[in-house]
Amino acid sequence: DGGITQSPKYLFRKEGQNVTLSCEQNLNHDAMYWYRQDPGQGLRLIYYSQIVNDFQKGDIAEGYSVSREKKESFPLTVTSAQKNPTAFYLCASSMTPRSATYEQYFGPGTRLTVT
Amino acid sequence: EDKVVQSPLSLVVHEGDTVTLNCSYEVTNFRSLLWYKQEKKAPTFLFMLTSSGIEKKSGRLSSILDKKELFSILNITATQTGDSAIYLCAVLKTSYDKVIFGPGTSLSVIP
Numbered sequence: 001d002g003g004i005t006q007s008p009k010y011l012f013r014k015e016g017q018n019v020t021l022s023c024e025q026n027l028n029h030d031a032m033y034w035y036r037q038d039p040g041q042g043l044r045l046i047y048y049s050q051i052v053n054d055f056q057k058g059d060i061a062e063g064y065s066v067s068r069e070k071k072e073s074f075p076l077t078v079t080s081a082q083k084n085p086t087a088f089y090l091c092a093s094s095m096t097p098r099s100a101t102y103e104q105y106f107g108p109g110t111r112l113t114v115t
Numbered sequence: 116e117d118k119v120v121q122s123p124l125s126l127v128v129h130e131g132d133t134v135t136l137n138c139s140y141e142v143t144n145f146r147s148l149l150w151y152k153q154e155k156k157a158p159t160f161l162f163m164l165t166s167s168g169i170e171k172k173s174g175r176l177s178s179i180l181d182k183k184e185l186f187s188i189l190n191i192t193a194t195q196t197g198d199s200a201i202y203l204c205a206v207l208k209t210s211y212d213k214v215i216f217g218p219g220t221s222l223s224v225i226p
Binding site: 090 | 124159163205219
């Protein structure tokens with residue numbers, strides 16, 4: 001089946017540890033995105049990538065890092081520099097953003113809890 | 116600063132009611148407005164609106180955009196418990212690289 005997978009669904013880490021969230025898509029989409037969702041704040045963009053080996057910071061990139069070595073994969077690392085990492089993280093992908101029927105497809109999300 | 120505002124933030128209705136969800140925006144270089152439904156995990160796409168005054172419909176859901184007044188509404192008629200979800204409004208900019216989301220409206224439909 002085509003789609004976006006994120007793993008794991010739930011992740012628990014101790015403060016001070018880096019953690020990497022996985023995002024894989026088999027939709028042959030060019031663009032991929034990482035969002036953070038906190039209660040009452042909607043989705044906030046962390047990083048996005050329109051092509052392989054290229055990515056840009058979103059609105060809240062501090063304390064996060066990404067890589068885009070393959071078209072299918074866009075992992076997100078939450079570093080110890082991120083002050084409030086506990087949140088729900090959503091990965092999305094889309095066709096070339098200039099597509100007339102632009103639509104972002106979302107993965108099921110990873111809920112990260114840092115104590 | 117780009118901003119997308121939704122109202123109300125939460126809403127409780129009875130099955131069969133009709134609801135109207137509001138989305139207003141202040142965004143430079145606006146291209147399109149998007150509506151998503153988020154039930155438990157991943158948001159699912161509902162509508163993309165680019166032109167003013169043209170209603171889009173899908174079953175009991177419909178939406179329209181007013182680019183002069185910078186807002187959109189999402190209507191749901193004859194609500195069902197399965198409509199309970201968070202409804203997200205978002206704006207796509209002409210640069211095509213960013214989608215700016217509003218805070219969402221949490222809708223609960225009770226039997």
